Amino acid sequence: MIQNNYFLTNEDLREHFYELIDWNEIVPIYENNFSDSKLYESTQNPKLEMAPTNPDEAISYYEEILKSCGEISGMYVSQVASVVDTKGLKFENGDVVHPQEMVDVIQMYHDAGLGPAAFKRKYGGLGVPSIIKAMIAELMYRSDSSITIAVGSMGLAAILEVCASEEMKNEWIPKLISGNYTVTMGLSEPDFGSDLPNITTKAIQKDDGWYLTGTKRFQTVACGVNGGPGITLTLARTGSLESGARGLSFFIVENKNYVIQGIEKKLGIKASATCETVFENSKGYLVGKEGFGLVKYVMGMLNGARLSVSSQGTGIVTAAYEEALKYAKERFQFGKPIYEIPAVKKLLDRMERELAGMRCLMVEAAYSVDKYYWYEDGREVTAEENKTAKFWEKVANTLTPISKYYNSEMCNDLVYDGLQVLGGAGYTEDYDLSRLYRDARITNIYDGTTQIQVNAAIGGITSGMTQTGTFRAYLDHLAKGSESNQCLTEIRSVFESIVETYKSIPDQNTKESFSFEVVESAARLVVGLLLERSKNKSKSRKELRTKWCKEFHVDSLGILTANHIKLKSA
Numbered sequence: 271m272i273q274n275n276y277f278l279t280n281e282d283l284r285e286h287f288y289e290l291i292d293w294n295e296i297v298p299i300y301e302n303n304f305s306d307s308k309l310y311e312s313t314q315n316p317k318l319e320m321a322p323t324n325p326d327e328a329i330s331y332y333e334e335i336l337k338s339c340g341e342i343s344g345m346y347v348s349q350v351a352s353v354v355d356t357k358g359l360k361f362e363n364g365d366v367v368h369p370q371e372m373v374d375v376i377q378m379y380h381d382a383g384l385g386p387a388a389f390k391r392k393y394g395g396l397g398v399p400s401i402i403k404a405m406i407a408e409l410m411y412r413s414d415s416s417i418t419i420a421v422g423s424m425g426l427a428a429i430l431e432v433c434a435s436e437e438m439k440n441e442w443i444p445k446l447i448s449g450n451y452t453v454t455m456g457l458s459e460p461d462f463g464s465d466l467p468n469i470t471t472k473a474i475q476k477d478d479g480w481y482l483t484g485t486k487r488f489q490t491v492a493c494g495v496n497g498g499p500g501i502t503l504t505l506a507r508t509g510s511l512e513s514g515a516r517g518l519s520f521f522i523v524e525n526k527n528y529v530i531q532g533i534e535k536k537l538g539i540k541a542s543a544t545c546e547t548v549f550e551n552s553k554g555y556l557v558g559k560e561g562f563g564l565v566k567y568v569m570g571m572l573n574g575a576r577l578s579v580s581s582q583g584t585g586i587v588t589a590a591y592e593e594a595l596k597y598a599k600e601r602f603q604f605g606k607p608i609y610e611i612p613a614v615k616k617l618l619d620r621m622e623r624e625l626a627g628m629r630c631l632m633v634e635a636a637y638s639v640d641k642y643y644w645y646e647d648g649r650e651v652t653a654e655e656n657k658t659a660k661f662w663e664k665v666a667n668t669l670t671p672i673s674k675y676y677n678s679e680m681c682n683d684l685v686y687d688g689l690q691v692l693g694g695a696g697y698t699e700d701y702d703l704s705r706l707y708r709d710a711r712i713t714n715i716y717d718g719t720t721q722i723q724v725n726a727a728i729g730g731i732t733s734g735m736t737q738t739g740t741f742r743a744y745l746d747h748l749a750k751g752s753e754s755n756q757c758l759t760e761i762r763s764v765f766e767s768i769v770e771t772y773k774s775i776p777d778q779n780t781k782e783s784f785s786f787e788v789v790e791s792a793a794r795l796v797v798g799l800l801l802e803r804s805k806n807k808s809k810s811r812k813e814l815r816t817k818w819c820k821e822f823h824v825d826s827l828g829i830l831t832a833n834h835i836k837l838k839s840a
């Protein structure tokens with residue numbers, strides 16, 4: 271793979287960081303008027319030592335983190351990705367063995383403090399906003415998915431900051447960070463994947479605490495890394511078998527307390543351990559309140575995971591685009607580099623343009639979370655702030671599944687084209703495209719398939735398009751950031767018709783079968799508006815962005831028009 275600093279050499283990502291994101295808006299909200307630095311002054315708590323004292327310091331702090339992440343990812347991890355994929359994992363006597371090259375680079379990330387990026391500083395994390403977390407994840411995923419999952423899994427436990435008791439947070443979060451724990455999402459079972467309300471793993475309370483029994487399937491890195499510690503955040507039934515979602519609770523279970531039955535042989539992410547785990551009277555620790563496991567805590571954890579997959583899609587496509595572009599400039603056919611052949615250039619131009627759209631969506635989804643999440647931090651808020659936070663929470667609840675679905679589907683679509691640019695070479699294991707192609711395939715399956723994301727987004731879109739609805743208000747807010755534009759106006763008008771046609775379908779099953787077309791149309795409209803806004807804000811690449819917008823909108827108009835025709839046939 272290309273070897274350089276993946277932050278410093280990524281023009282589009284840098285443009286987001288230096289020109290497109292309004293840090294003066296995000297930083298004061300997120301940093302809560304620099305409360306960590308004030309606390310440091312009074313307590314000298316070393317965990318808060320790096321806390322910024324003003325917006326400029328915050329931006330420099332975020333910038334240094336991205337540079338350091340870009341360095342490790344691009345200079346080191348990228349260079350072992352192929353070796354790690356080829357060596358894969360071994361399962362010996364109940365233990366999972368990861369390749370040494372993987373263990374070494376994981377340690378590099380941990381030494382740079384990037385494992386606990388997601389946590390607040392007071393617990394030992396980096397305390398960075400979701401936008402920065404999204405960028406860190408993109409940089410890491412560009413170099414390799416399996417390695418990133420092993421390091422980044424710790425971020426799943428950020429949900430503990432929201433739902434665990436103070437005592438549990440203080441006990442567990444610093445321990446996870448200092449011990450470089452892996453964290454697994456313990457949801458899927460052999461008979462229940464998408465259908466989480468019906469899972470059967472049981473938790474019973476005894477005199478000395480909770481004990482879990484059951485089998486979990488597809489448990490990513492539940493084994494820990496080569497004997498290292500790990501926990502599974504496990505969904506288990508504390509109510510009766512018929513209690514559905516409300517009978518499910520959330521537990522921490524340590525990997526020393528369950529058995530790894532085996533690992534899956536997979537199409538891609540070959541060095542990511544996908545384990546079957548067996549709980550037999552396994553000691554667990556209840557998180558939060560009984561009965562809130564699925565309806566509140568797992569949903570919160572999945573929101574974070576969805577943002578992460580959105581970054582994974584962006585990172586994989588960045589790798590595919592850059593590797594394909596390099597190859598196209600070096601490979602000669604018919605006496606010229608294939609880059610100059612119109613059909614090949616068209617593939618690459620589309621990859622670049624669509625990738626720019628994916629990155630806009632990734633950043634915007636993270637921004638929508640930053641706009642509300644921190645108001646829940648126990649701080650005092652005015653009625654106006656409360657109203658703003660509620661608005662953005664609703665937007666985030668729709669935008670997060672949209673960004674997971676869209677960026678994972680586009681990831682598959684664009685990596686396919688990237689491989690095509692390399693012709694036969696792309697199909698061999700000599701080039702990275704074949705690995706990226708295999709790794710891309712999981713993105714629209716795990717953490718909720720595309721169909722489940724569509725189910726999660728459709729309500730927010732359709733009910734949000736009433737005259738006073740949140741999604742309409744959000745689209746209007748985005749449109750304010752873009753110049754009036756004939757093609758975009760037409761797209762918006764077709765979108766309005768699509769939503770109306772969808773709502774008028776009488777048969778529920780027929781209607782449900784067309785949800786994808788509505789969500790896809792919403793995604794293309796949102797991404798188009800975001801690209802327009804980025805064009806208006808851009809100082810360094812306005813011309814290129816103008817070209818992207820024009821071509822993106824034409825494609826979108828084609829997609830929406832086709833979707834409308836399909837819906838009218840229902």
Ligand SMILES: Cc1cc2nc3c(=O)[nH]c(=O)nc-3n(C[C@H](O)[C@H](O)[C@H](O)COP(=O)(O)OP(=O)(O)OC[C@H]3O[C@@H](n4cnc5c(N)ncnc54)[C@H](O)[C@@H]3O)c2cc1C
Pocket residue numbers: 454455456457458462463464465487488489490491536539544712715716717718719720721722725
């Ligand atoms: C490599 C890998 C890693 C994973 N890591 C984890 C992990 O760490 N923790 C964890 O708990 N799980 C994990 N999973 C499980 C993953 O989240 C599930 O595979 C996924 O949610 C789908 O569930 P399923 O495989 O049971 O498919 P099913 O639920 O059986 O779905 C099969 C098909 O039916 C569709 N479908 C099902 N229900 C609906 C519906 N209501 N509406 C529309 N379509 C529907 C699906 O979209 C899919 O196309 C992992 C899976 C893999 C492959």
